[in-house]
Amino acid sequence: MNPVDQHQALASSGPDVRLGGEQELGAGDRARYWRSTRYDDLECLAARFFSHRYALHTHDSYVVGTIVGGCETYLLNGERRYAGVGDLCFVQPGEVHDGEPHGEGYAYRMTYPTVALMRQVASEVTGRPVTATPSFRAPVVHDPEAAARFAAAHRSLAEGDRLAGDERFVSVLAVILSRHADIGEAIVPGRENRAVGRVRDYLDAHFAEDVELAELAAVAGLSRFHLIRAFRRETGLTPHAWLTDRRVRAARPLLAAGLAPGEVALACGFADQSHLTRAFKARVGVTPGRFRAAGREPGGRRAA
Secondary structure, X not given: OOHHHHHHHXXXXXXXXXXXXXXXXXXXXXXXXXXXXXXXXXXXXXXXXXXXXXXXXXXXXXXXXEEEEEEEEEEEOOEEEEEEEOEEEEEOOOOOEEEEEEEEXXXXXXXXXXXXXXXXXXXXXXXXXXXXXXXXXXXXXXXXXXXXXXXXXXXXXXXXXHHHHHHHHHHHHHHHHHHHEEOOOOOOOOOOOHHHHHHHHHHHHHOOXXXXXXXXXHHHOOOHHHXXXXXXXXXXXXXXXXXXXXXXXXXXXXXXXXXXXXXHXXXXXXXXXXXXXXXXXXXXXXXXXXXXXXXXXXXXXXXX
């Protein structure tokens, strides 16, 4: 798909309910971000990228989406993946991944459903309570029929007809789970060793502070070099990269609540607003200001 076709595919999304228009990111890159409060504050992203490259990062939520133009390539848990038109893409919560254009760029539509939302839909699919975490069998599957339905449902989430959007989104998410996920299996314990687990817990509790490597090594009971190697082996990231990602994840709800980026930067341990902006855009795909604007209605009022 050429760049013009990609832009037309993206522009067909219709008016946004929670965000007034796309954000120009430079070099032809565009991104539109919004939230749907009807689905546990579901985050949605429609974008086309010719040059933007995501840094390695994680999500507390799932990532479920489809490519509508071109091809994306990305590392997922250290393995190179490719996704094109007609493909569905899945990332489990906590999985380390990046993303960049392959060839002439790509356009995609993504959602970031919470674990609670996925369990709820899985319960509806199975007809019984699901308390375990649904697990996708493969990170990329070629399913043009479901991919087309997902793209249509994604557009509906940004439009005014709530019932139509609800029907499309719930239906296609149920189809995707029933076809491509294991539902109701026991939660698989993390593979990280206890030392790395202690460091992650420590960083979770102290992410807004200026943490030193020697401090983390003491928590782990390992040498500094051994800690870096073990941490990367278990998580796919260095301690510093994991901390930066943790700070970005902490910044998201604060920005969504309407706090100014400068305040959020200080609250989350970033040196300044520009540091937050660089880290946030690299992992989320839009700037903190644009992410914050998604929580406002077009008139500037806070969304209910």
